[in-house]
Amino acid sequence: xxxxxxxxxxxxxxxxxxxxxxxxxxxxxxxxxxxxxxxxxxxxxxxxxxxxxxxxxxxxxxxxxxxxxxxxxxxxxxxxxxxxxxxxxxxxxxxxxxxxxxxxxxxxxxxxxxxxxxxxxxxxxxxxxxxxxxxxxxxxxxxxxxxxxxxxxxxxxxxxxxxxxxxxxxxxxxxxxxxxxxxxxxxxxxxxx
Amino acid sequence: xxxxxxxxxxxxxxxxxxxxxxxxxxxxxxxxxxxxxxxxxxxxxxxxxxxxxxxxxxxxxxxxxxxxxxxxxxxxxxxxxxxxxxxxxxxxxxxxxxxxxxxxxxxxxxxxxxxxxxxxxxxxxxxxxxxxxxxxxxxxxxxxxxxxxxxxxxxxxxxxxxxxxxxxxxxxxxxxxxxxxxxxxxxxxxxxx
DNA sequence: CCTACCGATCGGTAGG
DNA sequence: CCTACCGATCGGTAGG
Numbered sequence: 001x002x003x004x005x006x007x008x009x010x011x012x013x014x015x016x017x018x019x020x021x022x023x024x025x026x027x028x029x030x031x032x033x034x035x036x037x038x039x040x041x042x043x044x045x046x047x048x049x050x051x052x053x054x055x056x057x058x059x060x061x062x063x064x065x066x067x068x069x070x071x072x073x074x075x076x077x078x079x080x081x082x083x084x085x086x087x088x089x090x091x092x093x094x095x096x097x098x099x100x101x102x103x104x105x106x107x108x109x110x111x112x113x114x115x116x117x118x119x120x121x122x123x124x125x126x127x128x129x130x131x132x133x134x135x136x137x138x139x140x141x142x143x144x145x146x147x148x149x150x151x152x153x154x155x156x157x158x159x160x161x162x163x164x165x166x167x168x169x170x171x172x173x174x175x176x177x178x179x180x181x182x183x184x185x186x187x188x189x190x191x192x193x
Numbered sequence: 194x195x196x197x198x199x200x201x202x203x204x205x206x207x208x209x210x211x212x213x214x215x216x217x218x219x220x221x222x223x224x225x226x227x228x229x230x231x232x233x234x235x236x237x238x239x240x241x242x243x244x245x246x247x248x249x250x251x252x253x254x255x256x257x258x259x260x261x262x263x264x265x266x267x268x269x270x271x272x273x274x275x276x277x278x279x280x281x282x283x284x285x286x287x288x289x290x291x292x293x294x295x296x297x298x299x300x301x302x303x304x305x306x307x308x309x310x311x312x313x314x315x316x317x318x319x320x321x322x323x324x325x326x327x328x329x330x331x332x333x334x335x336x337x338x339x340x341x342x343x344x345x346x347x348x349x350x351x352x353x354x355x356x357x358x359x360x361x362x363x364x365x366x367x368x369x370x371x372x373x374x375x376x377x378x379x380x381x382x383x384x385x386x
Numbered sequence: 387c388c389t390a391c392c393g394a395t396c397g398g399t400a401g402g
Numbered sequence: 403c404c405t406a407c408c409g410a411t412c413g414g415t416a417g418g
Contacts, residue, residue, distance in 0.1 A: 018214075019212060019214055019299075021211075021212055021214045021215035022214035022215075022299070024395075024396065024397080025396080025397060025398080026395085026396085026397095034403070034404095035403070035404055035405080036397090036398090037398075037399080037400095037403085037404075037405085037406090037407095038403045038404065039398095040397095040398070040399080041403060045397080045398080046397065046398090047397095102295075105212075106212075106215070142366070142369075143358075143362060143366050145357070145358070146350070146354075146358060146362065146363065146366040146367075146370075147366065147370065149350050149353075149354055150347050150350055150366070150367065150370050153346045153347055153349050153350055153353070154343050154346055154347055156346050156349075157339070157342050157343055157346055160342075160346070161339075161342055164338070165336075165338070165339060169336060169339065170339065173335070173336050173339040173340070173343070174339075174343065176335075177339075177340065177343050177374045177375075178374070180373050180374045180375070180376070180378070181370045181371070181373045181374035182370075182373070183373070185373070185378060217411075217412065217413080218412080218413060218414080219411085219412085219413095227387075227388095228387070228388055228389080229413090229414090230387085230388075230389085230390090230391095230414075230415080231387045231388065232414095233413095233414070233415080234387060238413080238414080239413065239414090240413095
């Protein structure tokens with residue numbers, strides 16, 4: 001790991017703990033054992049650190065989506081795949097994912113534009129899976145925009161719940177929760193005695 | 194509305210927009226048309242503003258829970274009531290609710306303790322409703338702690354989605370989503386032809 | 387509610 | 403990678 005990567009990871013940890021605006025470059029310098037000004041031999045600016053964390057994370061999520069799509073699985077299996085993927089992202093990159101989700105609004109205006117384009121691309125591809133499942137009869141989705149957001153918000157549990165639950169419990173419970181929420185009740189129209 | 198209330202509301206708006214650490218008392222002064230130092234004739238400190246916003250919100254949620262409990266409704270109706278209540282909180286107090294949810298970690302340590310006690314009390318009462326519904330057979334909940342968090346995270350859509358959807362669409366969709374997610378599939382064990 | 391001002395801290399640069 | 407330092411801004415106080 002290069003010194004730059006080391007600094008970027010330390011920055012992600014601090015941005016998560018204290019939030020981006022409340023993190024000072026002096027905090028960061030102390031964490032990596034440098035004098036404050038020495039940081040600038042490795043990185044351009046504080047803003048640049050946030051940019052790299054958010055953009056790298058955005059591309060990782062898009063790579064996961066790519067793998068999901070080329071697998072040609074059924075929509076329900078694709079949903080399971082995506083939930084597992086979000087969980088693994090949160091486990092492997094807890095700080096980056098938190099910063100990606102909660103601190104992106106502090107990106108500079110031009111970077112923010114690029115970032116939102118990536119987010120939108122992900123959203124469209126996620127909704128396509130939901131709609132495909134709906135058309136096939138696997139899902140029952142009356143308002144795909146809202147359902148998409150509900151699923152995404154549900155998955156924030158992976159990085160917001162800390163280490164309170166086992167990774168496996170979380171994965172299973174979240175998949176079940178979402179599956180129930182978007183699957184057409186198989187008893188619809190069948191009277192239950 | 195007193196001058197103090199006016200300042201507190203303006204503070205909630207700014208804390209939501211920019212985050213607590215990134216909001217300066219000079220921003221706030223400009224917003225209410227005062228010189229920066231004049232703010233301190235009405236409030237004690239920046240920290241105090243955050244405290245009042247978060248604590249007031251916490252008590253409002255507990256009041257909602259109180260009303261829900263005394264109604265003696267069935268657990269499914271209580272869930273609908275709570276979802277509607279969260280939605281109305283977000284509609285009526287969008288800034289306060291956002292600050293309550295996203296900025297509470299910047300509370301000073303002693304206030305943070307009080308705050309977390311209120312949050313925990315709410316959580317326990319919410320889970321009691323879920324467990325009661327489970328025992329009655331209305332719900333199917335295999336891990337109440339995780340399900341509680343999933344429901345709470347789902348409801349953040351009310352203040353995170355801005356004005357993208359109508360209040361009524363949101364309410365209906367969120368209630369349906371959660372209801373499906375925690376209701377035992379009535380076809381369980383019934384073969385579907 | 388204002389003018390004037392405080393010490394502390396901020397992100398970042400110059401020069402070596 | 404360090405020493406030394408910059409102008410800007412921070413939350414808040416004194417005194418009226």
